[in-house]
Structures are given as structure tokens and as C-alpha cells.
Amino acid sequence: SSGINAEWPLRPGKIFLPTVDVRDVADAHISALTATDAAGKRIIVHSKNMWLKDIAMLVHDNFADQGYKIHTRDMPDWALAIAAKMSKSARFISNSIGKSITYDNTKMNTILGIEGREVGQAIIDMCYSMVELKLASKKGKYVSNVTYLDDTELSFDNILMF
Numbered sequence: 001s002s003g004i005n006a007e008w009p010l011r012p013g014k015i016f017l018p019t020v021d022v023r024d025v026a027d028a029h030i031s032a033l034t035a036t037d038a039a040g041k042r043i044i045v046h047s048k049n050m051w052l053k054d055i056a057m058l059v060h061d062n063f064a065d066q067g068y069k070i071h072t073r074d075m076p077d078w079a080l081a082i083a084a085k086m087s088k089s090a091r092f093i094s095n096s097i098g099k100s101i102t103y104d105n106t107k108m109n110t111i112l113g114i115e116g117r118e119v120g121q122a123i124i125d126m127c128y129s130m131v132e133l134k135l136a137s138k139k140g141k142y143v144s145n146v147t148y149l150d151d152t153e154l155s156f157d158n159i160l161m162f
Helices: 022-034 052-066 078-082 088-094 106-110 119-132 156-160
Strands: 016-019 048-051
Touching: 016 052, 016 119, 048 052, 048 119, 052 119, 078 088
Parallel strands: none
Antiparallel strands: 016 048
């Protein structure tokens, strides 16, 4: 929620994040229960890697007109190095600067039959869900795109019940 709530004025832009839609993870678990070829195998569920800067720009492009201030400026590497001396989370992040990792999701596709949702839309959906779950603040110009609620109030407690 810190990104959509603009809690940080800068963010490390040279961070490469593996991304997957949580709905694909759920589908993978269900498929793994029924796919005979999945027994005893470890299967990576992964859609795409994205730079944190690209994620910030995507969220900015979709939420700025709703009153959200999404910071898109990069934190200089030297500032992150200083923060890493004082914070364990900054230290963890600083060790990842500029590094990319490649994952092979062939088994996800061939054994489980999952192609994966478009990651950009998954990130936008996640942001909307965070606002609806009150994990991020609702701004005055916010317009919900959530269509799965019907008349049921969405709360974190209700989701944990499922």
C-alpha cells in the first residue's frame, strides 16, 4: 500500500520484480490437484519480470487522475546505500539493485495448462482491491472498477473466511 499511498517520495527504480497474478497462483493450486503429471513436481508459477519503475508508471497512469500521487522518481543508488546502513529492508533492496532473474515457467504452461494473466492488468486489479479492502486510502476522485462484489461488503475478514 505504500506505493499507492505515496508514503515514499522516491523509490528504487532499478529493482527487477518477478510478478504473477494471485488468481493464477490459485488456478495453479487447483490444476496441480487434478493434473496427473504434476505429482511430485515443483512448478514455478510466474508470469513476467518488471522493473519497479515500470510498475510505478503503470500505477501512476491508471490512478493519478483519481487523486493518487504515485512517485515515479528514482531514488539515487547512493541514497539507498546510506539507507541500507540503517534499515534491514533497505539493505535487502540494495542487494537487488540492477539484478535480474529469469524463471522458467514451462511446467506451469505444459503441465498445469496455465498461460497466466496479463501482468499489467493484474497490478491494476491489485491496486483497486487494496483500496476496496481499505489497505490503501480511498481518494475523493476514486472510481471503483471492482465488479465481483455484488451487494456483499468486501472486508479483509470476509476474504479470510473463504
